Amino acid sequence: MNDTTHALAIRELIDRLSRLNAAEDWNGPLNPSQFAALAYLARANRFSRSPSHVADYLATTRGTASQTLKALARKKLINETRSEADKRSIRYDVTGDGRALLDEPASDLSDVIDELPSETVECLAGSLKTLVLAILRKRSGRSFGICRSCRHFAPQAGGGYCSLLEVPLNKSDSEEICHEHEAA
Amino acid sequence: MNDTTHALAIRELIDRLSRLNAAEDWNGPLNPSQFAALAYLARANRFSRSPSHVADYLATTRGTASQTLKALARKKLINETRSEADKRSIRYDVTGDGRALLDEPASDLSDVIDELPSETVECLAGSLKTLVLAILRKRSGRSFGICRSCRHFAPQAGGGYCSLLEVPLNKSDSEEICHEHEAA
């Protein structure tokens, strides 16, 4: 089996795994897209929680992301806040109910990963991450890394400073996902 | 980072990869489900090409699978054949047009996999396959292996014999996916 055949097989396996995972309702009352959006919002800093950012992260359009977020808001899992600075933009914050839903929901997939030898798990996590980053680079998309590891981040007492957005950052800002992230 | 955290991360990476892959339209005029169903039908033997089997493979319901297959039939990519033996059941065969669509469509994901060191690719393919099989076993689902590797398969001149379905098999039957497959 050569590499190209492997590539096809891997593509199919990834599709199948995500189907098997989606078929199980570990995600409570949410469909896969809604859960993914909610999980993203919970890990993104306050500069990265708009419909556009979610659309970028989920590799979909602003229209679709907008609807998904409206659905989450209807279910009281996120709150809508209009920005003061830029009156066009909106920020969504995860509510208490929303966070409760995200508390490590177990799934067959998680269980099965836990049973793999830790060496295999390392390899798997590493190579999947490599694949995601490589695809994003290929499409010149955002990498969605952690703020603190960005080249625009400058450490300061009690947090840091972003030289791109030109704003001071508190500790939690700097530990969350940022849409503007660029590797150092 | 412990194993449970890894499990969550891997689950998210798989979801994200399949989204990134789905967002690209390497699959022509088909959506991801339709493409997956078509690809399955092209690799399944004549005993494994019904709506129920597709539903099992895609981890969805018969209703949904039925609709997906009707959509493919409308597009002339598969043909419907009613069974003589069991008048309830239907078999779908991939048409020439259908096969043409499946010819190794390139994608960012394939390209990126090809760039990984072959050692990593082996590990990735292996562990993903392990995960799929483990989940299926956990849910007592079908493994969808190749006919020839099944414990009900007996090699014979020009093909083989299935001791479960009690039918003679030609060469191509035995090289395709079978719904009844059980590891030897």
Added chain:
DNA sequence: TGCAATAGTTTCGACTCGCTACTATTAAAT
């Protein structure tokens, strides 16, 4: 013979998804 299981379909409601068209706001160019 009669009843339960099976194969497939249909319909419903909620939703995804890409798309286009549209409003409001902000930024850039003249």
Added chain:
DNA sequence: ATTTAATAGTAGCGAGTCGAAACTATTGCA
């Protein structure tokens, strides 16, 4: 300073997924 272009978000459309439930038509049992 004013026009123009870009950006953020939304609404509506059509095709389709998805689970669930209700519904035929067969087939298999007891």
